[in-house]
Amino acid sequence: MRNLRNLRGIIPALSTVMHEDGSIDEEGIRSLVRFNIEKGVHGFAVTIIAGEFYKLSDEERRRVFDLVIDEVNGKVPVFAGTSHTGTEPAIELSRYAEDAGADGVIVMPPFFVKRESELYLHEHFSRVANAVDLPVMIQDAEEFTGVTISSTLCSTLAAEHSNVFIIKVEGPRTLEKISEIRKLMGDGMVILGGMAARFLLEELEAGSQGSIPAGCLPELLVGVYNSHQSGDISGAKKTFALYKRWVDYLSLYPLLGIGLEKETERLRGIIKSSYTRGPKLDLQTNHTEALKKILAGIGMMAGS
Incomplete structure (x- = not known):
């Protein structure tokens, strides 16, 4: 089993690439994996929010695990998104991921468990952690789930379970929570x-060790991260300024985020279709034209 206590860097949340009829595009997924590996990413997270996990059947999620694990072939860690509507299905999917060769799983709270139910959260994450030997990454996505995972609960879970030592933090208090967890746990988490890495530089300064962004502009974010790690803060800011032009546009359309990410991948020649499953809002011609202009301006269009 890979030691992930030193996990660092840019770990894209892969799109689940689809054909225009909505079926899974297996070669498209493989193409996206190869592209990101060529650009130097440090790992992958599959079938999480950006991967439309909530629109996929369990069978499809298992197939995506298999495809990505096979294509990566051990080059970088693969985290399988096993979030589900209940604890038992999350455990079942996590066990499948472990048997398939995933390096870890990434789990959100069930959506129905709200702020007043921290005991439920503790029970849910504990049972998943007990069910597998893999590292269990907590995904704290309050903006999407409406569920608060306190810094204290994270610390408690890590103290109780040797395989809970990674967290993805995104939400209205991201920078504050990163600092809180770092103070509580030191290097233990x-x-x-x-959040599409829109605050990557601030997160690194607050104590994060990387980010789980989309997989459409990996070379820019790998460049930002590598420059920051080497102490070239000026270079990191310069590269991030290019990325910011894209992510600022993404931020204007929060309901179109997944579609815009996939359309970026299509415009870059990585995948053939930017189809997303419902519920969704369709992209319009003006969105595609705006993306073309932004990508051309930062040298990221296909062939540039």
């Missing part, structure tokens, strides 16, 4: 940011 690997902290990764999210």
Whole structure:
């Protein structure tokens, strides 16, 4: 089993690539994996929010695990998103991921468990952690789930379970929570940011060790991270300024985020279709034209 206590870097949340009829595009997924590996990413997270896990059947999620694990072939860690509507299905999916060769699982709270139910959260994460030997990454996605995972609960779970030592933090208090967890746990928790890496530099300064962004502009974010790690803060800011032009546009359309990420991948020649499953809002011609202009301006269009 891979030692992930030193996990660092840019770990894209892969799109689940689809054909225009909505079926899974297996070669498209493989193409996206190869592209990201060529650009130097440090791992992958599959079938999480950006991967439309909530629109996939369990059978499809298992197939995506198999595809990505096979294509990666041990080059970097693969985290399988096993979030589900209840604890038992999450355990079943996590066990499948372990048997398939995933390096870890990433789990959100069930959506129905709200703020007043921290005992439920503790029970849910504990049972998943007890069910597998793999590292269990907690995904703290309050903005999406409406569920608060306190820094204290994270610390408690890590103290009780040797395989709970990674968290993805994204939400209205991201920077504050990163600092809280770092103060509580020191180096005992690997902290990764999210939210499309729009606050990557601030998160790194607050104590994060990387980010789980989309997989459409990996070379820019790997460049930002590597420059920051080497102490070249000026270079990191310069590269991030290019990425910011894209992520600022993404931020204008929060309901179109997954579609815009996939359309970026299509415009870059990585995948053939930017189809997303419902519920969704369709992209319009003006969105595609705006993306073309942004990508051309930062040298990220296909062939540039």
